[in-house]
Amino acid sequence: MKHMTRLFALLMAVMMIGLCTAQAETALERVKAAGKIVVGTEATYPPYEYLDDQAQFAGCDIWLAQQIADALGVTLEIRDMAFDGIIPSVEAGQIDLGIAAFTVTPERAEVIDFSHQYELSNQLLIVKAGNKDKYADKESMKGLRVGAQLGTIQSQLVEKALPDSELFELPTYPELGLETMNGNIVGFVVDQAVGESMIATSNGELEAAAFTFTAEEASFGKAAVVRKGSEDLMEAINEVIDRVVEDGSYQAAYDAAVAASGATGE
DSSP states (O other): OHHHHHHHHHHHHHHHHHHHHHHHOOHHHHHHHHTEEEEEEOSEETTTEEEOTTSOEESHHHHHHHHHHHHHTOEEEEEEOOHHHHHHHHHTTSSSEEEEEEEOOHHHHTTEEEOOOOEEEOEEEEEETTOTTTTOSSGGGTTSEEEEETTSHHHHHHHHHOTTSEEEEESOHHHHHHHHHTTSSSEEEEEHHHHHHHHHTTTTSEEEOSOOOOTTTOOEEEEEEEETTOHHHHHHHHHHHHHHHHTSHHHHHHHHHHHHHHHHOO
């Protein structure tokens, strides 16, 4: 009996040591031990992230994710998911990193950590072709529905900058594009490059409204998101972001993605 008690105590001690070792493992160590970095994105947002004509992940955010994986010496695994599910997945530790043209906001920073910013985007109001001048000011949209993707900063922008309009949300921008083409909503608010890409692939059915947000209302910095407490992983990610921003390679990838998604993005 005493032998069994000692054996049980020994097994418990080994288990506790293993548990403490696992708990002590950092985010970067976990990624390197796994040999891969799992990145969450929402691939309907060209030029940042989308599926090309071969159904392969493409876009400047995907390019950035690959640079991070290469710098860490691991493979890149991309998970396509609903945009508003990415941050909860990062919080839960289900994915290592979220890259989906995330705008830096204080509210999001309460639950996740942002990387250094890698891009600054203006916002466009995309409307049905022929309505460019019809919706040129806030008064023209009073009491009407204006679209944005569910769970995005654009939804907040519509509510704050267009308080007399009605916010209309859908999960993806292609869906909002269809609602706009069908005349069911005024249009939708979107990052400039994404809006321009959607116009280019709309067969002349969409255009940018003659409406502009002020710089104070809408000039959004883009950053990646990681789970709080992932300091070493964040440091490694920021090193990559700083490098590709400073040497101009991210801008080159962005420009290439704009050109490519104008022809192939969906």
